[in-house]
Amino acid sequence: MRTPALVACSISLAACQAVTPSTDPPSPQAVSLLGEPLHPPPLDAERRARLVADLDMAKARLAAAPRSEEAFIWLGRRHAYLGEYRAAVEVFTAGLALHPRSHKLLRHRGHRHISLRELDAAITDLSAAARLIVGLPDEVEPDGAPNALGIPTSTSHGNIHYHLGLAHYLRGDFQSALAAYLDCARFDTNDDMRCATAYWTYMILRRLGRPAQARAVLQGIDPDMEVIENHAYHRLLLFFGGELEEAGLFEDVEPGTVAGPTTMYGLGNWHLFEGRPERARRVFEEIVEGEVWPAFGYIAAEAELSR
Numbered sequence: 001m002r003t004p005a006l007v008a009c010s011i012s013l014a015a016c017q018a019v020t021p022s023t024d025p026p027s028p029q030a031v032s033l034l035g036e037p038l039h040p041p042p043l044d045a046e047r048r049a050r051l052v053a054d055l056d057m058a059k060a061r062l063a064a065a066p067r068s069e070e071a072f073i074w075l076g077r078r079h080a081y082l083g084e085y086r087a088a089v090e091v092f093t094a095g096l097a098l099h100p101r102s103h104k105l106l107r108h109r110g111h112r113h114i115s116l117r118e119l120d121a122a123i124t125d126l127s128a129a130a131r132l133i134v135g136l137p138d139e140v141e142p143d144g145a146p147n148a149l150g151i152p153t154s155t156s157h158g159n160i161h162y163h164l165g166l167a168h169y170l171r172g173d174f175q176s177a178l179a180a181y182l183d184c185a186r187f188d189t190n191d192d193m194r195c196a197t198a199y200w201t202y203m204i205l206r207r208l209g210r211p212a213q214a215r216a217v218l219q220g221i222d223p224d225m226e227v228i229e230n231h232a233y234h235r236l237l238l239f240f241g242g243e244l245e246e247a248g249l250f251e252d253v254e255p256g257t258v259a260g261p262t263t264m265y266g267l268g269n270w271h272l273f274e275g276r277p278e279r280a281r282r283v284f285e286e287i288v289e290g291e292v293w294p295a296f297g298y299i300a301a302e303a304e305l306s307r
């Protein structure tokens with residue numbers, strides 16, 4: 001009989017081998033909420049080479065320390081940055097065979113279940129992570145893809161509640177999503193975190209028919225906030241509050257980046273809130289015609305159209 005450690009190692013090795021370069025067409029990573037196959041997003045040659053090198057380092061790290069929780073986390077994250085979300089889930093699952101009470105592995109696996117549109121599994125993982133982390137100190141979560149300043153902006157508690165709230169939101173369970181984001185707000189320590197939490201909280205309150213409470217969320221948002229990476233959320237909040245014109249939403253948004261569907265989804269929701277459902281639908285349809293399907297705004301657009 002194979003021990004859990006051997007099972008974990010064999011799974012992780014299989015996941016490592018999953019990204020061996022191949023001339024075969026890539027298989028779909030997931031199926032969208034609209035039933036469409038989703039292939040790994042395209043990467044330019046330079047970026048792919050850099051990410052593969054990072055992945056090779058993560059493989060070596062796990063080979064050197066095959067029981068290391070951190071080594072499993074980073075191998076899974078490196079797979080995910082290449083768009084290999086299923087391999088990432090396999091690695092996190094292998095790590096959990098050795099560390100079943102790891103809120104970190106559950107947090108990361110839950111995140112990638114969202115990427116794969118496996119929302120029930122995401123809620124299960126992230127709910128378990130939220131229970132396991134109670135009473136533990138909050139920690140800054142290191143970035144695998146650092147922002148321009150190289151300053152991580154999120155924390156362990158914050159990320160768990162943030163992604164749990166998102167999974168509930170995508171399922172259309174707005175009450176549970178609101179509870180998660182209210183928990184998330186307790187761990188907001190910088191303007192990036194405040195903007196991300198406020199954005200989804202505003203959306204949820206509008207969906208619940210509480211416009212006055214939604215407006216109250218905007219009171220803490222101003223143009224001079226020190227935002228490092230969540231510029232799309234910041235601009236959308238300013239737009240919702242009447243401090244920014246629609247044309248300003250897309251300032252500095254590079255094509256093919258997460259900021260595109262993020263901004264468009266917020267704009268589509270605004271049209272929906274303001275009684276323009278057909279215009280909102282056109283925006284959501286434009287989002288899902290693009291290629292940046294791992295973006296939360298893209299997944300949310302699928303959820304809207306699937307309803």
